[in-house]
Amino acid sequence: MSPIPQQAAILYTIPSWLPTDASAHGPALDHHLLLNLWLFLALATLAHLILLIGLIASRTVEPRNLWRVEYLPLAILTILFATLTIKAERLWAAARYTGASPAALQVEVTGMQFAWYFRYPGPDAIFGITRPQLVAPGEGNPLGIDPTDPHSADDTVTSELVLPSNREIDLRLRAQDVIHGFSIPELRLKQNAVPGQTIHIHFTPTTPGTYAILCTQLCGLGHYRMNATLRIVPPDEFATWLAEKQKAAKP
């Protein structure tokens, strides 16, 4: 199977277009983005037309009417910009002003030069403590999970992000070394992971499929190859996958 969903194939042949959209908040974002793009394309065209006509047409006395030429168009632009801002703010508020619901699936994302790691907290729903002193990628502990912490026993670490469709995800983002940019273009999602901070974002993936996870904040020489794969699967398939992962992690 191609890693790109079939319906997106046509869009990919025209790279000018937005990639497919697989998140619940995505369609509203896309709609607003396209509205903005068309509006500003129209404004740019209009301004250039005025400029061209003004240059071509025969000479006349200079315009003096500040109200008609300056203040009225400015008032219209003010209303336009204000409307767009308010609309964008409502979308932003819906996505970011409040946290995830308690029922959301918890996943931790850790960025490090040059890989993304994903951790699922297991049945106890609590992430085990990590200590930077214990980080040992060679020994299978890239996150430095403390084995003496009882909560860490059921934690599962993967290098592929697998999420159930149509369930809210509560993502906690961390970075081990430098700032990384966690980005899933097809989920219209981007948030920097900052060392020393844990940043929460929440979203709901919808369309099952395989998607790209990129790093979008310059993080060193391997920046361009710091990617991972997101697989959105139906909820029952996700449960099977997680159970298998946890079984495999047991000694």
Added chain:
Amino acid sequence: MNPSNPTNPQKPNPATSPLLPVPYSLFPRLTDHRTIGLQYLALALISVTIGTLLSLLMRIHLVWPAWSLPLHGPILPEDYLALVTIHGTIMLFFVLTTAPQAGFGNLILPAQIGARSMAFPLLNAASFWLTALALIILLSSTFVPGGSAISGWTAYPPLSAVASAGPGQALGMDLWLASIALFAIASTASSINTLTTIIKNRCEGMTWDRLPLTVWGWFTAAILSIIAFSVLLAALLMLFCDRHAGTSFFLPAGNLVNGVLRTKGNGTPLLWLHLFWFFGHPEVYIAILPGMGLTSMLLANFSRRRVFAYRTMIITTLMIGFLGILLWGHHMFVAGLNPFASSAFSVTTIAIALPASAKVLSWLATVWRSKPQYTSAMLFSLGFVSLFITGGLTGPILAQPILDEYLHNTLFVVAHFHLIMAMAGIFALFAATYYWFPLITARSGKPGRLMSEPLGRLHFWLTFLGAYATFLPMHLTGLAGEPRHYSQLTGVPGPAGLLSPAGHLLAATLPLNRHITYAAIFLATAQILFFVNLIRSFRHGTFASQNPWQATTLEWHPVLHPNAPVEASETKVVVHRQPCEYLSAPATDSFLPQWIETADTKPE
């Protein structure tokens, strides 16, 4: 010494002499503001050539990754990031900050306000030589072990704070910090000079509302420079201390970079982002405000019209400056800020679109049905307006946090700032060069020369088409998801080593990227015309009259002109009206300079 001041003959007239007594005899040429202006322009010309060549290497590497650079070999990922870093740094600081502000500012500003020199000539010379030293230090970092810094011109820590974070982050990064710190000091000093000159050295009658809009641009940019560069300097020193003195301004405890663990401290990289962008955003207005002022003046001059809504233009210049320091947070929508803060910064960012729109409306109204004279300078000013509109309109899109969540750090952003800042900024510099070339080449006892107009017009059209062909498609690859700072677009492996979905996403942008690279090579090649014109016109250009464009501003005043009769140098200069005033009868083409010229031009 000064006949214009009868009450106190000992006191030098501020309009004619520098504020502080300077041992001129020590450095007669090096402290001359025109010499310093030319030195800055030469430095910017060298810098823009290097910066452009670096960007071509980046573009070529992206679409032909196997291509091997002569004398160097294939371009490795760290080489690519060093190219990105030096390209950004050199263009932002050594071209777009120095050329309009310190270059043309020194060359033209004193005459345009009726002064004979800058306020602090010695400080002025010191600023230039510090800037030159900063450039040498920056370029020298190519040759140190590890090469140049690879953290981009924004130098986000911990990547920039820890030597083990990558090649180039050790000595290369230290040199970058030293270079930019020197540049910040030089820029602050130069801006204090500009500000003092404008406030203290204006000639009689040059009231604030008669100042040419270029001077308002220089004035506002100088204030922004002083505020912004001092903050940058502080941030650079803090970063330097984090690297070498064991402080933790930007580094949290438990930071583990490439096996190096930091056990103490409780800083945060976000502090750097705040400090850096508090400088970084005003910086783009420092680069563009003088260009905006010049565009207003040139459109009016070649349209034989007054600037539409002159006072509004002054107010919008100041408003852009004021708002410019309140919106740095729009670079940080996805950086880990409180989302409520993002909303606030979104509003201040959208707000700046209004004074900017007011300026565009004034430009459109000024040329509206004016049958302008299409000189090269006029064409580049019209090009500035076009690029400013196209590049500016994507600003409000990026100012909306929810849209920035998708577009941040994609090529869409690169397209936005290259059109509005890089291209519009460079177009203003071209306009300034074609327009002021007679003043650049004129010397005492030698008239100035004009640049070739046919070559200039050809240069304009090729550059204009090349600019759009290069930067418009970047919006599309950005919308398709192409991130910035990626040294490779094809065959990007996933964690398992196979071609990942990310590899497919990036490879999909390749056809358009190929086109962008061709267009970039075309755009750069077209600049050869400019160099040919520049070199030919210096030697063989047609001689210009004292006021070839029939401009109204004082730099063309017969006495303030570099080719002024020596005996007239003590003549008093008095300003009588706003710039860009013309007799409005349709048949006539008479202009009313700010000074009273001779009996044949009617005063007021």
